[in-house]
Amino acid sequence: MRSGWATTSGPDRRRLLTGCVEDALVELWAEVGGPATGTALACVGSLARRELGPRSDVDLVLLHDGRDTAATDRLATSLWYPLWDSGVKLDHSVRTPAECADVAARELSAGVGLLDLRVVAGDAALVSGARTALIGAWRAGARKRLPELLASLDERLTRYGDAAYLLEPDLKEARGGFRDMAMLRALAATWLTDRPHSGVRGPYDQLLDVRDALHVSSGRTLDRLVAAEVDAVAERLGFPDPDDLHRGVSLAARRIGHAVDLTARSARAAVPQRRVLAFGRRERRPDYTEAEHGLIVHGGEVALGRTASPAAPATGLQAGALAASRGLVLSPVTAENLGHHALALPTPWPADAREALLQLLSSGPQLIPVWEALDLAGCISRWIPSWATISARPQHNPLHRHTVDRHSVQTVAEAQRHLTQVERPDLLLLACLFHDIGKIPGAGVDHAAVGAPIARAAVEAIGLPPADAELVELLVEHHLTLAALATKRDHADPATQAALVAAVRGRADVLDLLRYLTESDARAAGPAAWSPWRAQLINSLAEQVEGLLVADDSAEASRRVDIHRLVDVGLARSVALDGRPRVRVEPQPGGLQLLVAARDRLGLFSETAGLLASHGVQVRSAVLHTVDGVAVNTWRVDKQLTTDVPDPAFLVKQLERLEQGDTTVLAPVRRREARSLSADPVAEPWVELVEDASESAVVVEVRTQDRPGLLYALGEAVAQQRLSIRSAHASTLAGLAIDTFYLTEADGARPDAERARAALRGLGAAAGPGRPAAVAGC
Numbered sequence: 001m002r003s004g005w006a007t008t009s010g011p012d013r014r015r016l017l018t019g020c021v022e023d024a025l026v027e028l029w030a031e032v033g034g035p036a037t038g039t040a041l042a043c044v045g046s047l048a049r050r051e052l053g054p055r056s057d058v059d060l061v062l063l064h065d066g067r068d069t070a071a072t073d074r075l076a077t078s079l080w081y082p083l084w085d086s087g088v089k090l091d092h093s094v095r096t097p098a099e100c101a102d103v104a105a106r107e108l109s110a111g112v113g114l115l116d117l118r119v120v121a122g123d124a125a126l127v128s129g130a131r132t133a134l135i136g137a138w139r140a141g142a143r144k145r146l147p148e149l150l151a152s153l154d155e156r157l158t159r160y161g162d163a164a165y166l167l168e169p170d171l172k173e174a175r176g177g178f179r180d181m182a183m184l185r186a187l188a189a190t191w192l193t194d195r196p197h198s199g200v201r202g203p204y205d206q207l208l209d210v211r212d213a214l215h216v217s218s219g220r221t222l223d224r225l226v227a228a229e230v231d232a233v234a235e236r237l238g239f240p241d242p243d244d245l246h247r248g249v250s251l252a253a254r255r256i257g258h259a260v261d262l263t264a265r266s267a268r269a270a271v272p273q274r275r276v277l278a279f280g281r282r283e284r285r286p287d288y289t290e291a292e293h294g295l296i297v298h299g300g301e302v303a304l305g306r307t308a309s310p311a312a313p314a315t316g317l318q319a320g321a322l323a324a325s326r327g328l329v330l331s332p333v334t335a336e337n338l339g340h341h342a343l344a345l346p347t348p349w350p351a352d353a354r355e356a357l358l359q360l361l362s363s364g365p366q367l368i369p370v371w372e373a374l375d376l377a378g379c380i381s382r383w384i385p386s387w388a389t390i391s392a393r394p395q396h397n398p399l400h401r402h403t404v405d406r407h408s409v410q411t412v413a414e415a416q417r418h419l420t421q422v423e424r425p426d427l428l429l430l431a432c433l434f435h436d437i438g439k440i441p442g443a444g445v446d447h448a449a450v451g452a453p454i455a456r457a458a459v460e461a462i463g464l465p466p467a468d469a470e471l472v473e474l475l476v477e478h479h480l481t482l483a484a485l486a487t488k489r490d491h492a493d494p495a496t497q498a499a500l501v502a503a504v505r506g507r508a509d510v511l512d513l514l515r516y517l518t519e520s521d522a523r524a525a526g527p528a529a530w531s532p533w534r535a536q537l538i539n540s541l542a543e544q545v546e547g548l549l550v551a552d553d554s555a556e557a558s559r560r561v562d563i564h565r566l567v568d569v570g571l572a573r574s575v576a577l578d579g580r581p582r583v584r585v586e587p588q589p590g591g592l593q594l595l596v597a598a599r600d601r602l603g604l605f606s607e608t609a610g611l612l613a614s615h616g617v618q619v620r621s622a623v624l625h626t627v628d629g630v631a632v633n634t635w636r637v638d639k640q641l642t643t644d645v646p647d648p649a650f651l652v653k654q655l656e657r658l659e660q661g662d663t664t665v666l667a668p669v670r671r672r673e674a675r676s677l678s679a680d681p682v683a684e685p686w687v688e689l690v691e692d693a694s695e696s697a698v699v700v701e702v703r704t705q706d707r708p709g710l711l712y713a714l715g716e717a718v719a720q721q722r723l724s725i726r727s728a729h730a731s732t733l734a735g736l737a738i739d740t741f742y743l744t745e746a747d748g749a750r751p752d753a754e755r756a757r758a759a760l761r762g763l764g765a766a767a768g769p770g771r772p773a774a775v776a777g778c
Contacts, residue, residue, distance in 0.1 A: 010209040018050040021058060022120055029121035032078035039064045039072060040122030041079070042130075045091070048116040051208060055215040058083070061117065062094040063126055089221065097130035104134055108148055111138060112186045135189060142190035150264055153183060163253035165402040167246070167394060171211050172223040176253025178207065180260045193266040200259045203252035210249060213237050225249065243394055243441070250392035250403055258376055261369070262332050269299055293318045301331040310334075310341040313349070316379050317356035324363035324370040332373075339377030344385070348463035357462065361429040364416035371409050386458050389440045399733055401526045404439045410524035411435060411517075418516035423509050427468060430459050431475035431517050438476075452477035471510065475517055478503040482518045486541040487534060488701060488740045490727040492625065495694045500545045508549040515542045528733055532589035533621045533636045571597045572630040581655040583648040591620075592637045592645060598655055600631040602746060605725045606715025607658045607666065608633055613709040614668040615646050622711060622730040669709040685767035687760055690740070697726050697742040698756045704767040706737040714739060717766035721759050723751060 022043075029041055045059035046052050062079065064072045076094050083090050095103070104111035114134050119127035138145075156173055163169035163176040172178045181204050187193055210233060214222050217232035225233065234245040288298035294308030295318065302323040308315055316338040323330050330338075345353055360367060374380050381388040393404040400407055411432040419425040437458070438451020456473035464472070481503045489496040504510040518538060522530035571582050574597070581598040594617075596608055605624055612619060612635060621636035637645070646654075654665050685704035693699035702714060711730055718725055723743045730739040743759055745751055751759065 010212065011205050014052055014208065014212070015050050017052045017054075018047060021047060021052060025060075026121045028079060028082060032075060034075065034079075034122050037123050038067060038126070039075065040124065040127045041120045042117050042127045043120050044113050044116050044118075048118040053208070053212045053215050055089070055221040057089045057091050057221070059091045059113075060093075060120070061100070062092070063100070063123075063130060064094070064096060065126065066096040066098075097126070097133060100130055101133060101137055104137065105141070108145070108152060111145075112149075112182055115186060115189055138186070138189055139191055142192055146190070146192070146267055149183065149186065150268070153180070153260065153264060161401075162257065164250045164257060164392070165406050167396075168224055168226050169249060169253065170224045171207055171214075171249075174253070175260075176255075176257035178204075178211075178223075180256050184256075184260055184263055187263050187267050190267065192270040193263050200256050203255040206248060206252045207256075209237060210245070241441070246394035246403075247392040250394070254372065254392070255376060258372060262329070265300075265329065291322055293322075295319055295322055297322075297326070297328060298331075300328055301334075302326075302328050303331040303334045304337065310337045311343065313343075313345050314353040314356050316342055316374065317353050317360060317383070320370045320374050321356045321359040321363070324360050324366045327366045330370060330373045335373045335377045338374070338379055342377070342379040342382045345383050345461075347461045349461065351463070354463045358426050358429060361412050361433060362416060362419060362425070365413045367413050368409055375405070384458060384462075386434075386437055386454050390437060393439060395439075399525050399529050402524070404436050407524050408433055408436050411520045414520040414523040415516060418520065422512050422516060424468075424471075424513065427472055427475070428513050428516060430462075430464070431455070431472050431479070431513065432520050434458055434472065435476050435479045435517065435521060448477050448480055471513075474505070474510070475513055478514060479517055479521060482514055482542060483522065483534070483538055486538040487731050488729055488738065489693060489699070490625075490697075490729065490742050491537075491541050491544060492727070493694045493697070493742065495692065496541070497545050497548060499693075500541065501548065504545075504549075506549060508546055511542060511546055511549060515539075531621075532591070534731070537623075568595055568597070568632060569627060571595060572627040572632050575599060575630045576628060581652050581659070583651045583655070585645055585648055588636070594633075594635040594637070594645065596633040596635065596651070596655070597630055598659070600626050600629050600724070601659075602722060602724060603715070603719035604631050605633065605728060606712050606719050607663070608635075608655070609715055610666040610669040610709065610712035611651065611654055611658065613672075613712055614666060617645055618708065619711060619730070620732045622728060624725060624728040626726055666712070669712050672709050673713055685764060687764040687767060689756060689760055694742060696748075696750055697744050698751045698759065700741050700743060700756075700759060700763055702737070702739045702741070702763050702767050704737055706732045706735055710737055710767075711739065713766040714741070714763055717762035718743060718759060721755070721762055722746065723755070723759055724748075 025041060034041065040063045042048075042061045042063050043059060044061060046056045047058055047060075052058075060079075062072065062076050072094060076092075080090065080092055100114055100117070104114050111134075115131075115138060117127060117131045117134065153175075156179060157175045160170045160174040160177075163171065163174035166174065170177060181200070184200065210225065211223060213233045213236040214225060214229055217236060218226075218229050222229070230242045230245060234240075234242040237245065239245045239248070288296045288303075290296055290305065291302070293315065294305045296303050296305045302319050304310060304315070304319065308319075310316070319330060319334060319338065322328070348354075349357075360370070363370075371380070375387075375391070381391060387405065390404040390408065395402070395404060395407065402410060412429055415428055415432045418428065422428050434451065434455035436447065436451065437454045438447035438449070440447075440450065452473045455476040456469045459472045460466070460469045482500060485496055485500055489499075491497075500511075504514055515538070519530065519535070522534065522538075568584075571584065575582055576599075579599060581596070583597075584595040586593045586595065594612070598604060598608075609619070609622070617635075617637060619635050619637060623634045625632050657665060685702065687703075688701045690699040690701050704710070715725065715728075718741060724746050725741055726744045726748075727742040728740065730737065732738070741763070743751060743756075745755075
């Protein structure tokens, strides 16, 4: 099996393809009688750059001097029709040099594209003169056009994202893609800045190789590396593992994106800014300022002074810490120099290197570009060898927006807001940096357990004492525990709280570290992972357990639960007094919250879910608790899914009808469920009996593709088994429903094993109509 990027002939193949197309165009020009002077067939785009792919467009310009437009029109017809008839994807225009200059002045994309103008056949002098004029005009207007050029970079980043961190990157439009290379050429053509110091031609050729393979495997003009084509593209390029293809694309796009950032910054700096005048004179500023450790700051960049050695153990970290703490960038020359001289640090690290690392990590969002510069220079993986295993590693979870390494650095940046709230901010930063270090090939789903000893070894090498290294190991091992318990388990069940107490070893300071690691991790993953609803659940459980840990009698305190944290007790008491249901709608950050309280009975959860689904209310999260015979359901509707929620008084009437046995109000959701039984099977659901989650209830977790009415179907399945839902915890993430049910007998007793198995089978059937569920724990 070949290794990745085995198609070393990629550039040669593209040049050969370009030559074939050009030869055919030259023959066509001769056949139609193209004149030798006054008119020329020119090209732009990939043809002009000799980068044609298997299905690239052919971008042609019929350039003429304007003396005989009728003859030019006849010539154009003679050229374009044979090309269309042959199936060539043609992008064409007919222009004079003045018209080219006019369109270049009006349209930024056209102006950038025309800089590549190259002759194919005809009057070469005409094309050469037009291109010279276009480049001259581009340079003359560079200072005025620079804001528009830089704004286009930001606009594409917002629209298409960063190719380095996306699972399905657009190789053309996303940051680090082909458009960015065009921008690099355009910026260099302004003479406001040099070409980037670090080579980008190799990474660019690698992305072109991916594009070519994608065109062949998909059979169409496709620039987005969609998941369905990854395996075929990886095989065609010689990657034994598709993840290695993703890593290669990520690293190539990072280098191009980083080069664009540096070049754009250099261009901005080249445009004179308004200077402050003092006493009628221009303020004079020194060329550079000296900083500690022999470093200097010049033009917003950190560089090495004469006394700083790039080979010294701490120099690279100190330069990075200075840049990040002041919001500066590393000089590209300095980053390259550090990369050439970076060596493995001694074990344990010298104290000054360890201090510089912690200063670098504590700099918040300013850490990210500095870390990327050091990483691209090869420094990080030499200082922290285990980092290489997650570098550019793709995530296979739709909640995540970044690769594993970029997510880890983003988590560190997010933790800055919490550094004053914990006793050991250094341990929080290091736990954030290494929390996903276990996401390596072959790790399986339990990356936390895999990564914990790796993290411990890394921080011991950095120089942490054994007790601190053990604590970082513990945090990495349990970095998912708090979120899982808060969103999937009943907060009022002593087993839930006991599990969290055990995870933090009964220490309030460790709970604080875990709490803020959890939040930083979720914020770094994306908005779906740290929604207001999930934040409320995580903070609520953490606060409850924190209260237990600081109580005088922790054994007695562990048996006490402040029900007011979980349930609107006043609403429950109102129902208990007169027996009438209550409904309240409350605005919450990011959406609406519906509180529904009614006397508990078999099927209440299912009927309430069905009632909401019948009226088009798309529930994204739900929690049910029972207080003294009254069930209080909290339903969360995200802002973007909020429709016209029925009036609370109307919902109360509907609930009363359901209590009286009138289920006609559920007809819409029942019809929908009936249709789902005959629909194509969905992905296989997973239904699991969660052992040891509760001593007083059977706990079942259901994971399946979300659909309207799912909670109704699941609740109905439980009701058909004559089981009671003591509490329920439902959430939806990236289209996947994760629902947990605490089931008891009608009298509150814990169901026996046979009854538990029946519940599992019923929930499995309801979770995926037409598709048998995978059931664990039967």
